[in-house]
Structure formats: structure tokens, C-alpha cells
Amino acid sequence: MTHSALSRVRPARFSRGAGSIGRFLIALLRSPQSAAGTVIVLFFLALALFGAQIAPYRANDQSNPPRHPPTAAPLERLRRVWDDPGRLFETETYRPGPYPFGTDTLGRDVFSRVILGTSSIFRVAGFGTLIAVVIGTFLGLFAGYQGGLVDEIITRVFDALLAMPALLLALVILGIIRNVETEPGSFQAALADNAVLLVIALVYVPIVARVVRSSTLEVKTRAFVQAAQIRGESWGYILFREIFPSVIPALVVEASLRFSYAIFLVASLGFLGVAARPPSPDWGLMVNENRGGYYQLAPWALEYPAAAIALLVIGVNLMSDGIRRAVQRSE
Amino acid sequence: MSRFLARRLLFLIFTLFLTTVIVFLLTRVLPGDVARVLLGRDASPAAVEAKREELGLNDPLVVQYVNWAVDFVRGDWGQTFASPRQDIRAIVTERLVNSGRLAFLTLLIALPLAITLGVIAGLTEGKLSDSVISVLSLSVVSLPEFVTGLFLINTVALRWRDNPIADALGWFPASSAVRPDLSFREALPALWLPAIAATLVLMAYIVRLVRAGVIEELKKDYVRTAVLKGLPYRTVIVKHVLRNALIPTVTVIATSSGWLISGMVVIESVFSYPGLGRLLINTAINNRDLPLIQAIVAVTVVIILLANFTADLLYALLNPRIRLE
Numbered sequence: 276m277t278h279s280a281l282s283r284v285r286p287a288r289f290s291r292g293a294g295s296i297g298r299f300l301i302a303l304l305r306s307p308q309s310a311a312g313t314v315i316v317l318f319f320l321a322l323a324l325f326g327a328q329i330a331p332y333r334a335n336d337q338s339n340p341p342r343h344p345p346t347a348a349p350l351e352r353l354r355r356v357w358d359d360p361g362r363l364f365e366t367e368t369y370r371p372g373p374y375p376f377g378t379d380t381l382g383r384d385v386f387s388r389v390i391l392g393t394s395s396i397f398r399v400a401g402f403g404t405l406i407a408v409v410i411g412t413f414l415g416l417f418a419g420y421q422g423g424l425v426d427e428i429i430t431r432v433f434d435a436l437l438a439m440p441a442l443l444l445a446l447v448i449l450g451i452i453r454n455v456e457t458e459p460g461s462f463q464a465a466l467a468d469n470a471v472l473l474v475i476a477l478v479y480v481p482i483v484a485r486v487v488r489s490s491t492l493e494v495k496t497r498a499f500v501q502a503a504q505i506r507g508e509s510w511g512y513i514l515f516r517e518i519f520p521s522v523i524p525a526l527v528v529e530a531s532l533r534f535s536y537a538i539f540l541v542a543s544l545g546f547l548g549v550a551a552r553p554p555s556p557d558w559g560l561m562v563n564e565n566r567g568g569y570y571q572l573a574p575w576a577l578e579y580p581a582a583a584i585a586l587l588v589i590g591v592n593l594m595s596d597g598i599r600r601a602v603q604r605s606e
Numbered sequence: 607m608s609r610f611l612a613r614r615l616l617f618l619i620f621t622l623f624l625t626t627v628i629v630f631l632l633t634r635v636l637p638g639d640v641a642r643v644l645l646g647r648d649a650s651p652a653a654v655e656a657k658r659e660e661l662g663l664n665d666p667l668v669v670q671y672v673n674w675a676v677d678f679v680r681g682d683w684g685q686t687f688a689s690p691r692q693d694i695r696a697i698v699t700e701r702l703v704n705s706g707r708l709a710f711l712t713l714l715i716a717l718p719l720a721i722t723l724g725v726i727a728g729l730t731e732g733k734l735s736d737s738v739i740s741v742l743s744l745s746v747v748s749l750p751e752f753v754t755g756l757f758l759i760n761t762v763a764l765r766w767r768d769n770p771i772a773d774a775l776g777w778f779p780a781s782s783a784v785r786p787d788l789s790f791r792e793a794l795p796a797l798w799l800p801a802i803a804a805t806l807v808l809m810a811y812i813v814r815l816v817r818a819g820v821i822e823e824l825k826k827d828y829v830r831t832a833v834l835k836g837l838p839y840r841t842v843i844v845k846h847v848l849r850n851a852l853i854p855t856v857t858v859i860a861t862s863s864g865w866l867i868s869g870m871v872v873i874e875s876v877f878s879y880p881g882l883g884r885l886l887i888n889t890a891i892n893n894r895d896l897p898l899i900q901a902i903v904a905v906t907v908v909i910i911l912l913a914n915f916t917a918d919l920l921y922a923l924l925n926p927r928i929r930l931e
Contacts, residue, residue: 308741434617435624438907438914442868443886447899448632450891539750543872546752547887559752566756574760581753592744 295605302601309597315590322390323397330387331373334556339374341382342573346372379561379576380569388556389583395557396587399550400537403475408530410476411483416514416522418484419491430488433481441478441536442543448474449549471550475540479533486529487522494521524602531595538591542584558584614918618911622904626678629903630671633896634663640896644687661687674900683901688893694901697885700786702905705870705881707790711797712804712866720809721855724816725848731821740817743810751869755803755876763799783878800877807869811862812855819851826850853924860917864910882906 304310322329332339345351355362362368376385418429436444449470457464466473494500495518503517544550545559553560558580565577641657642649649657658664662673677684683694727739763779782796823829824847832842871883878884882902890898 308744431617431620432624435621436628438621438864438910439625439903440864440868440906440910442871443903443906446871446886446891447629447903450887451632451894451896451899453891542750543752546750547872547875549891559750562752562756570760577756581756585749585753588749596744 299601299605302604303594303597306597306600308593309600312590312593312595312597315586316594319393319587319590320397323394326390326393330384330390332384332387334388334391335383335554336387337382339378339382339384341378341380343374343378343382345375345377345385345575345579347375348575376579377573377575379565379573385561385576385579388561389558389579392556392558392561392580392583395551395555396538396541399472399475400534400541403472403541404479404530404534404537406472406476407479407483407533408526411480412487412519412522412526414480415484415487416491416518419488420495420514420518426488429484433484436481437485442540444478445471445474445540445544446547446549448477449544453549471541471544475537478540479537483526483529483533486525490522490525491518494518497521524605528595528599528602531598535588535591535595539588542588610922611919614915618915621911622907625907626675626900626904627671629900630674631667633899634667634670640687640894674897678901678904684897686889686893686898687895688889694898698882698898698901698905701880701882701885704786704793704879705874705883707793708797708800708804708870708874708879708881709866711794711801712808712870715801716805716808716812719805720812721816721852723809724813724855725820725851727813728817728820728824728851729843731817731824736817739813743813749806751803751807751872752876754806755800755873758799758803759876781878784880786880796877796879800873800879803873803876804866804869807873808862808866811865816851816855819854820847823847823851853921856924857917857921860913860920863913867906867910 303313352368356368374384374386376389378384379388414429418426452467452470457467500513500517503513508517541550542559545557546563548560548563551557551560553564561580562577562584565573565580570577640663641654641661645653645657662670665673674684681695683698685691686694686697723739723743727736730736779796779799782800784793784796829842829847832846833839867883870881871886873879874881874883875887882905886899886902889895890902
């Protein structure tokens with residue numbers, strides 16, 4: 276077989292392009308559940324990107340009256356319209372008012388804080404997942420293709436790491452480094468500032484690597500990989516140009532699943548008080564700060580961030596479930 | 607069988623070794639001087655140095671680890687760093703019993719409920735009841751534990767406080783901060799709400815697994831054969847499909863143990879219930895109590911590994927087709 280003949284051994288269904296992405300998007304948006312999930316996620320993503328322009332107050336602006344009830348409580352509005360249907364046509368009914376979600380005990384606007392908290396949860400969960408996916412893909416491809424002792428060691432170590440629940444590992448690491456003093460501007464300070472992001476990446480690397488490894492094991496015996504080996508292609512070429520494209524479907528599914536767990540994990544760590552520090556507008560932290568005795572005084576300061584977490588988690592879950600089904604269908 | 611057992615046990619010990627090494631390294635290598643944290647910022651360097659010597663922090667890492675591991679296996683888990691110095695094994699065991707009660711009650715509620723819902727969803731795949739159960743288990747039920755927990759406190763405990771029935775039973779208090787040394791019956795009223803919150807967390811996972819198991823079994827050839835030979839649908843489902851579909855769910859209890867434990871860390875914190883998770887967050891991590899953190903993590907990993915080990919065995923015993931090689 277000549278060189279050019281060998282390079283044509285790759286089956287057509289592994290070629291990827293605009294067409295397959297389009298088919299994937301159509302499959303994703305066809306189901307109402309995953310379409311709704313995608314819309315919710317995109318909505319929060321827009322808030323994360325443009326929140327600073329939308330939020331009426333700064334996150335720690337305390338110039339507002341403390342414990343002001345929400346001026347846009349939907350149930351309250353409905354009741355008013357119910358009592359007097361004429362109000363349905365008054366513009367007053369649709370005005371959000373100065374504090375749509377109320378203010379907390381320190382006089383900070385909950386609406387602004389919820390909006391401004393979006394970017395940090397997206398940044399930490401998103402980049403944490405991204406780092407985990409990149410490193411995990413590399414390790415998984417390497418271990419799966421290499422096989423032998425290297426594979427055995429990597430797999431055993433990762434299996435052992437996975438015995439510890441992600442939340443527990445993250446909690447222990449963050450708890451231990453939480454009160455460490457660092458010099459401003461130093462490398463250690465940069466690490467400490469991004470501790471949650473790095474911990475998310477760390478706890479998800481083994482999981483991503485395991486998924487990529489098992490796909491790699493499946494693919495590496497196929498004819499097109501053997502053809503590339505016979506052609507004398509370099510190791511990197513075989514890993515990334517021949518094997519990697521076949522791993523992408525499984526990787527996309529796993530990445531979206533990891534992202535949804537990461538959102539969950541960041542919110543939980545924030546609630547447990549080991550992620551963000553006060554006074555940052557972190558959703559989990561806001562829920563934690565406003566429970567207990569404060570809850571009776573200003574329940575809205577807890578309820579709106581909790582609702583935001585709930586909505587985002589549901590949205591991400593529905594979307595990632597949709598992605599899984601769309602990928603399976605286009606396979 | 608004995609080869610299989612030996613291999614699983616070896617893996618168990620290796621995993622335990624690796625996780626304890628990792629946690630040990632984390633507590634030692636990550637920045638932050640324990641002695642200084644203990645003595646406060648104003649302590650003199652000499653006092654800090656003396657404290658480090660007393661705690662054995664100046665020994666080489668390997669020596670420190672081996673000392674700790676040997677003592678741990680012997681049952682001497684040391685004392686807490688924070689004063690008053692307490693015996694770690696005594697507190698950890700007491701809290702472990704409390705967490706165990708919560709886990710027991712949770713499984714008692716969650717398993718029958720989740721398996722029933724999963725079977726219903728699986729048998730009616732694609733129909734309305736399946737969609738409702740699937741969407742509910744995917745969304746509402748997969749919320750973070752603290753959101754569900756706080757929701758339960760704010761609705762059930764606070765708004766239904768004047769409900770005469772709940773009042774008479776003493777159920778559903780807003781805080782489950784009971785004394786750690788209560789008996790199970792005394793602690794039971796405080797356990798219901800956290801157990802329901804944990805049930806919601808665990809249920810989503812089990813429902814999905816059971817549903818997938820039932821759907822997969824229904825597609826098998828033997829089901830078609832059974833239907834074609836004229837068996838009533840009911841018999842096919844109960845005697846054949848469920849029997850096979852539910853074998854994997856035996857292992858679910860075990861494989862979800864990690865999930866359940868991390869959920870309970872959060873739930874115990876929400877409800878102020880004196881379990882192992884609350885000990886970890888409120889005492890161990892807040893005081894940066896390294897021996898206590900190590901002991902809690904080691905105990906947790908042992909539980910998870912033993913659960914997985916039991917699951918493997920049960921699975922093999924229940925399903926004779928699986929060869930233990």
C-alpha cells in the first residue's frame with residue numbers, strides 16, 4: 276500500500292465539520308427540556324459577561340436602607356392584580372422598583388449582588404472544568420495509548436483518588452489553605468486567590484482522564500490508527516490527529532457533566548464557607564450569611580441567591596443531559 | 607474466589623495508603639505553620655519552635671507519616687491539636703455513630719421510594735409518568751443539598767411550627783443540634799428533616815440507575831421469549847425483568863456511599879446535626895486540626911472502600927454468571 280492509500284483508511288464518520296456541529300445543535304434544541312436548559316444557561320452566561328453594566332448598585336454599596344423588602348416580588352404583584360384587575364394595565368405594575376430583590380441586613384442590594392455573583396461562579400466552574408478537561412484528556416490519551424506499566428500506574432492512582440468524594444477532597448484542601456497569609460503579588464498569593472478554581476480542576480482530572488482513557492483503548496486498535504503507525508507518523512500526530520477526534524463525543528458529554536457538577540460544587544463550597552470570603556457576592560456565601568437569625572429579618576436575602584443557584588443548577592443539568600442525548604443520537 | 611478477594615483487598619489497602627499519604631502531604635506541605643496557628647500571631651519564635659518540636663513537626667515527613675499510620679492501625683489516633691486536647695478516637699467514633707444513624711434512616715426512606723419510582727419510570731419509558739419522574743429527578747431533586755435543606759427548614763420546620771400534629775410528635779425542629787450522646791430514639795425527632803433532605807439528594811441517583819436497568823432488561827431477548835410463550839405480562843415483569851434489573855441496584859447502595867457521605871457533610875452543616883461531617887467543618891477545618899482532619903478522612907475512605915468491597919461480593923453472589931477472576 277502506498278503512503279497516500281494508507282492515509283485514506285480513516286473512516287468517513289470520524290470526519291468532523293460544520294455539518295456535524297449543526298446536526299448536534301439541532302438535536303440538542305429539539306427536545307424542550309434541553310432547549311430550556313440551554314436558554315437558562317445562556318441567560319446566566321449573559322449576566323456573567325455583562326452583569327457589571329446591568330447591576331444598579333455595586334456589590335458592597337451599603338447606602339441603601341437595610342432589610343428593605345423586595346419591590347418586585349412576583350407573588351405580591353399577582354395578588355395586587357388579582358385584587359384589582361384594573362392594575363393589569365397600569366405601567367406601575369410592571370416597574371421593578373428600586374430594590375427588585377430587596378436589601379440585606381447591611382443595606383446591600385440583593386438584585387445587584389445576585390447579578391454580580393454570576394461571573395465568579397461561571398469563571399471558577401468554567402475554567403476549573405476547562406483545565407481538568409485539558410489535563411485529563413492529555414493524561415487519558417497518553418495512558419490509554421501507551422498501555423503497559425505507565426497505564427497501570429496512572430489508572431491505579433486515579434482509582435485511588437476517586438475513592439475520596441470530590442466535595443470532601445476540595446473541602447479538606449481549601450480548609451487547610453484558607454487562613455494562610457501570603458504576600459500580595461507573589462505566586463503563592465495568585466494560587467491562593469484561584470484556590471477554588473484549581474481545586475475544581477484537580478478533583479476532576481482523574482474522572483476526565485478515566486473517560487478519555489477508555490475511549491482511547493477502544494479506538495487504538497482500529498485500522499486507521501494502525502495505518503498511521505505503519506506510515507511512521509509521530510507519536511503526537513497519532514494521539515491528537517488520529518485518536519483524539521474519536522474521543523471528542525465522549526469528552527463533550529463528560530465535560531458538560533463535569534461543568535454541571537462544578538457549579539454544584541462551587542455553590543456548596545461557598546455555602547460551607549471555604550470558597551469565597553466575605554464581602555464578595557458569592558451565591559453560596561450569601562445563602563450562608565443570611566441564614567439563622569438573619570433569615571427571620573430578611574428572608575429574601577437568602578431566598579433569591581438560593582433560587583439563582585437552583586435555577587442555574589437545573590438549567591445546567593437539563594443542558595448536559597440534552598448534550599449527552601444529542602451526542603448519542605449523532606453517533 | 608480467593609484470588610478475587612485477595613486482589614480486591616490489595617487494592618483496598620493500596621487505595622487507603624495512597625489517600626492517607628495525599629491527605630498527610632496536604633496537611634504538611636501546604637503553606638501555613640500549624641504551630642503558629644495554634645499559638646496565635648504574637649507567640650515568640652522560640653515558643654513556636656518548641657511547639658513544633660512537641661508536635662513532632664520537625665521530623666522528616668516519612669517518619670511523621672509512618673508514626674501516624676502505625677498508631678492509627680493500632681487504634682491510637684492521637685489527640686486533637688486544639689486545647690482542651692481530646693482523644694480523637696472517642697470523638698470520631700461518637701460522631702460516626704450519629705452520622706450512621708442519619709445514613710440508616712436516609713437509606714430506609716430513600717431505597718424503597720427510589721426503586722419504586724425508578725421501576726415505574728423504566729416500565730413506562732417515554733410516557734408521561736416517565737417524563738415527570740425523570741425531569742423531577744434531574745432538576746428539583748438534583749439541587750444542592752443546602753438549598754433543599756434550607757427549603758425544608760423554612761417550609762416544614764418554620765411555617766408548620768404551629769401544626770398540632772408535628773408539635774405533639776416533636777418532629778421537624780428547625781435545628782437538629784441535639785447532644786451528640788443521645789440514644790437513637792431520643793435523637794429520632796431531630797433526624798427526620800435531615801434524612802428527608804438526604805433522601806432527595808440520593809434518590810435522583812438511584813432512580814436514574816434503576817430506570818436505566820429496567821429499560822435495558824426489557825430489550826433483552828429472554829423478555830421477548832417469555833412474552834411470546836404466553837406468560838402474563840405481570841409475571842414477565844415481576845419474575846424476570848425486575849429480578850435481573852434489581853441485581854445492580856444492590857451495588858447502588860454501596861457505590862452511592864461516597865455521594866451520600868459528601869451530601870451528609872453539607873446536610874449536617876445545614877441542620878447543625880452533630881455528625882462526622884459537622885465535626886470536620888466546624889472543628890477540624892476551622893481549627894486547622896491536622897490529626898483530626900487526617901483521622902476523619904481516613905475513616906471516611908475506609909467506609910467507602912468497605913462499602914464498595916461488599917458491593918462487589920454481593921454482586922458476585924447474587925449473579926452466578928459473573929466469574930470472579
